[in-house]
Amino acid sequence: MFLFxxxxxxxxxxxxxxxxxxxxxxxTLFVASFPLAxxxxxxxxxxxxxxxxxxxxxxxxxxxxxxxxxxxxxQPILQGVAILAVATNISRFPxxxxxxxxxxxxxxxxxxxxxxxxxxIVMEHIVxxxxxxxxxxxxxxxxxxxxxIRREKYLTQVIxxxxxxxxxxxxxxxxxxxxVKCAKVNxxxxxxxxxxxx
Numbered sequence: 294m295f296l297f298x299x300x301x302x303x304x305x306x307x308x309x310x311x312x313x314x315x316x317x318x319x320x321t322l323f324v325a326s327f328p329l330a331x332x333x334x335x336x337x338x339x340x341x342x343x344x345x346x347x348x349x350x351x352x353x354x355x356x357x358x359x360x361x362x363x364x365x366x367x368q369p370i371l372q373g374v375a376i377l378a379v380a381t382n383i384s385r386f387p388x389x390x391x392x393x394x395x396x397x398x399x400x401x402x403x404x405x406x407x408x409x410x411x412x413x414i415v416m417e418h419i420v421x422x423x424x425x426x427x428x429x430x431x432x433x434x435x436x437x438x439x440x441x442i443r444r445e446k447y448l449t450q451v452i453x454x455x456x457x458x459x460x461x462x463x464x465x466x467x468x469x470x471x472x473v474k475c476a477k478v479n480x481x482x483x484x485x486x487x488x489x490x491x
């Protein structure tokens with residue numbers, strides 16, 4: 294019984310993640326074979342966003358938001374698909390037509406195959422290098438957002454500190470033993486300085 298409830302409750306999340314991951318894989322892996330795929334995927338996603346927004350706002354209850362650190366296990370999967378996509382798209386580069394006897398296994402054939410393979414490997418490494426340099430140079434979290442997060446943490450600590458101070462001062466009741474609680478003293482700046490040289 295619990296298994297059916299689990300599948301029923303989470304099936305839409307798994308379906309959406311699987312469908313989006315599959316679409317990303319098809320678009321990136323085979324874009325050289327079908328260059329129109331990214332545009333069609335964009336149109337599909339824009340349409341699907343509007344339909345999902347209509348469904349969420351009119352057909353379902355309000356969803357309880359849950360905080361998440363990142364996209365979880367999908368991050369390395371999508372990175373792996375992106376790396377694999379470089380290899381599949383580079384290997385699909387159009388090659389110039391050969392001579393009439395191109396399928397005979399002679400020395401010329403092996404030279405052409407070696408040149409094609411060298412081209413694929415060099416281009417693949419250039420694209421990988423560009424991808425990794427860009428991912429290193431462009432931060433995952435922008436500087437402004439990092440500053441806002443730091444400020445929010447600082448303000449949270451200040452509020453917690455002030456709240457704790459208020460609680461402590463409420464718990465500590467002043468002792469009334471007949472001494473003066475508050476005395477007003479007027480001192481000049483020279484009188485307030487202390488001599489710590491002794």
